[in-house]
Amino acid sequence: MRLQYSTNIRIVEMTCTGNIDHRVILGAFEEGADGVFVAGCMEGDCHFLKGNIRARKRVNAVKKLLDEIGVGGDRLEMYNLSSAQGARFAEIANEMTARIKELGPNPLKEAGISNNLKGGDVT
Amino acid sequence: MNYLSKLHQTLDSGKFAVTAEIGPPKHSSAEGIMHHCDMLKNHVDATNITDCQTAIVRMSSIAAGVHIKKGGIEPIIQMTCRDRNRIAMQSDLMGAYSLGMRNVLCLAGDHQRFGNHPGSKNVYDIDSMQLIYLLRQMRDEKKFFSGEEIKEHQPEFYIGAVANPFADPFEFRVDRLEKKVEAGAQFIQTQCIFDMERFERFMELVRERGIDQRVHILAGVTPLKSWRAAQYIQTGVAGMMVPDSLIERLKNAEDPKKEGVNICVEDIKHIKENIKGVHGVHIMAIAWEEVVPEIVERTGLFPRPV
Amino acid sequence: MIIAQQKPIQEIAEMIAEYKKVAFIGCAGCVTVCLSGGEKETEILATAMRIKRKLEGNPLETVTHTATRQCDPEYVEALEDVIKDVDAVVSLACGVGVQYLAERFDNWIVPALNTNFAGGSREHGVWEENCGMCGNCILDKTGGICPIVRCSKSILNGPCGGSQNGKCEIDKEVDCAWQLIYERMKKMGKLEKLMEIEPPKDWSTSRDGGPRKSVREDVMIG
Structure with missing residues (x-):
């Protein structure tokens, strides 16, 4: 089965959405991502029982933070689908792409992306 | 026997006492309370003067008490532990005594969260139990709260306290009342009684322990104006109980205000005739002071004794 | 332990609005355990501030570090190298840590947390005052x-x-x-x-x- 979905999606694989850290998502935006969607397993189907449920809570917290810092929480979304739902994945990818196109590019790009201002950890 | 106040004399001579309540205004004119004072003066033995009740800033209880006294009613100064530390309390108590105040009601006070200054800091340096105890110590042992001797002119108040039969844990309420009597409370005013059955159970326990022989209990009653008021108290006020039947009765009444007064009159008669150990009523006609004379007259408590 | 909670982003942002290079100093003590000022929270806050400031056209350079404890002069001393060339310091410690930093360093030190109470954990994510x-x-x-x-x-x-x-x-x-x-x-x-x-x-x-x-x-x- 070959399905078409937007080519502008870059997939970052994780062992479980339960592994998602606020920093990973924020980092993606800081590096210039226009939008991020977190694709977790169906609720109730998590191999680690509650990984996807916890991920959703974290995603919601980051959405709030994105609103507060001016990036906009709408650029981040969590979806639940199983690995067998290829068509659903394509649909979500297209849906999210459409949403982000509507929102326009990551406002940080307009502000000029440059990572050299990031001091990083000194320890 | 020297009586500390007229209320003391009334109660100790075995007469059924009637007290009411006057809430000081949210401004600095005494005109309103003087009006209430005129209305009540022939019908009550004394009136409580609330101390920023529900934590809303109002004229000071002591200042309002001075006005009321001039107007011809013996005041019962309420003093909460919420707003004063032990220094301010003693200072105010001595000042109040010098101004002719003779009765003090000790209470914890509603939490400031309910009032118009929810961001204020509460004090609760001492609690109501300790206030009772310390007031007695001031009077009987001539000592400040710290234990230091009061050389002369110690305030000699008739000490009152409150009891709430409708708060929990129910079985400890009688214990706590007894504790207050041990501490030095001489008269007790109860929270508004709407659930008569529970109040009767409470009084049964009080009598079993003989507490009614050691303290004068005044049953708190409140005439209700509407079923909405009753429902609000039932659901919105902690430590109060209103049976559904009461709400229904007000709801079905042709004239709810009249019915509210009828209920209050019935309750007082019931308490006076059937509940042993109760030595008076405390009528809390909240924002409805003008109805008190009618209630007193209809319950056969008029004219007042002494 | 001491339970603390992060202040609103906007409030912290206003405290450091005039500074270009800011150190965000976490604490590995109580506030790490109550998830308000540990290494992770320090990095999240620094990243969020960088993004916010860039969007406002006032880019911020950040340095992050998490001290073993900010309430101990020994560990505060060790922050000298981290702090020496920044304009301001955001402390993600309790009020004690903030004061220890302010006492030791001449930088402008501001708090990122509200220190709430001495308490314990009731369930993950819920803390309650007990003492x-x-x-x-x-x-x-x-x-x-x-x-x-x-x-x-x-x-x-x-x-x-x-x-x-x-x-x-x-x-x-x-x-x-x-x-x-x-x-x-x-x-x-x-x-x-x-x-x-x-x-x-x-x-x-x-x-x-x-x-x-x-x-x-x-x-x-x-």
Whole structure:
């Protein structure tokens, strides 16, 4: 089965959405991502029982933070689908792409992306 | 026997006492309370003067008490532990005594969260139990709260306290009342009684322990104006109980205000005739002071004794 | 432990609005355990601030570091290298840590957290105040439940008339400490202890006595 979905999606694989850290998502935006969607397993189907449920809570917290810092929480979304739902994945990818196109590019790009201002950890 | 106040004399001579309540205004004119004072003066033995009740800033209880006294009613100064530390309390108590105040009601006070200054800091340096105890110590042992001797002119108040039969844990309420009597409370005013059955159970326990022989209990009653008021108290006020039947009765009444007064009159008669150990009523006609004379007259408590 | 909570982003942003290079200093003590000022929270806050500032056209350079403890001069001293060339420091420690930094360094030091209370963890993500730090423990008299801080009126001879169905008058979600004390004393067969009138508390050992100091001469060096 070959399905078409937007080519502008870059997939970052994780062992479980339960592994998602606020920093990973924020980092993606800081590096210039226009939008991020977190694709977790169906609720109730998590191999680690509650990984996807916890991920959703974290995603919601980051959405709030994105609103507060001016990036906009709408650029981040969590979806639940199983690995067998290829068509659903394509649909979500297209849906999210459409949403982000509507929102326009990551406002940080307009502000000029440059990572050299990031001091990083000194320890 | 020297009586500390007229209320003391009334109660100790075995007469059924009637007290009411006057809430000081949210401004600095005494005109309103003087009006209430005129209305009540022939019908009550004394009136409580609330101390920023529900934590809303109002004229000071002591200042309002001075006005009321001039107007011809013996005041019962309420003093909460919420707003004063032990220094301010003693200072105010001595000042109040010098101004002719003779009765003090000790209470914890509603939490400031309910009032118009929810961001204020509460004090609760001492609690109501300790206030009772310390007031007695001031009077009987001539000592400040710290234990230091009061050389002369110690305030000699008739000490009152409150009891709430409708708060929990129910079985400890009688214990706590007894504790207050041990501490030095001489008269007790109860929270508004709407659930008569529970109040009767409470009084049964009080009598079993003989507490009614050691303290004068005044049953708190409140005439209700509407079923909405009753429902609000039932659901919105902690430590109060209103049976559904009461709400229904007000709801079905042709004239709810009249019915509210009828209920209050019935309750007082019931308490006076059937509940042993109760030595008076405390009528809390909240924002409805003008109805008190009618209630007193209809319950056969008029004219007042002494 | 000390329970703290991060201040709103906007409030922190305003504190450092005029500075270009800012160090975000976390603390590996209590605030790491209560998830408000550890390494992770420090990095999230620094990243969020960088993004926010860039969007505002006022880019921010950040340095992040998490000290072992900010309430100990030994670890504060070690921050010198991290802090030396920044314009300001955001401390993600409790109020103690913020003050230790301000005492040691001449940089502008601001707090990222509100220090809430001394408490413990009830479940993951829920912390509750349990100790009023009054300096004169009375838990032996109250069955191990503190009325100083768990009763909204700090009543020592409770419960007051606002206790109903086991809850406090201030909120139906708040347990009445005196109901808990009553139940505990009943269970332990010690109800008669509650009949004793607890005398007024000497608050001079609490905050009311001024800043407190605790000294153990036997462990002092030198």
